[in-house]
Amino acid sequence: MQHAYGLAERAAAEGEVPVGAVLVSDENQMMGEGYNQPISGCDPTAHAEVLALRQGAKKISNYRLMHSTLYVTLEPCVMCVGAIVHARVKRLVFGAQDPRAGAINSAFDIIESGKLNHKVQCEGGLLDIRCGEILKNFFKSRR
DSSP: OHHHHHHHHHHHHTTSOOOEEEEEETTSOEEEEEEOOTTTTTOTTOOHHHHHHHHHHHHHTOSOOTTEEEEEEEOOOHHHHHHHHHTTOSEEEEEEOOTTTOTTTTSOOOGGGSOSSOOOEEEEOTTHHHHHHHHHHHHHHHO
16 A cells, blocks of 8 residues: 555646555565556546556456455545456455545445445555545645
8 A cells, every 4th residue: 555655646746636556466466556647648537546457457468357456545436446346356455435436335335236246355444544635635735
């Protein structure tokens, strides 16, 4: 999560919403990483999670990332949860909750809906205060 936080700092420095993500294998080898880039990339899907998943899939030449854990500084949105499920990520660990758009257990509860064909193990709250502060400070500076 420390590495994901560093990526969130990079996003903030580039004027993007400070979210970072790191994908690691069950053997704790880094498979992919990403930070939010929808503004600079003119791509609404360029969220940290999606970029990390894309990089990981390319690294192993398979879109199914069944033996992986995704660390992300903010609770994923609906789009990212969909990508995580479709990629068959084994485990998700996130930092701060997102009460407005979080799709794990804040605004939505997609994983626990029982309607999906893959169940992701989820754990929230890792470095949550630190991950939340970078977001608060970013938006405060923009106002």
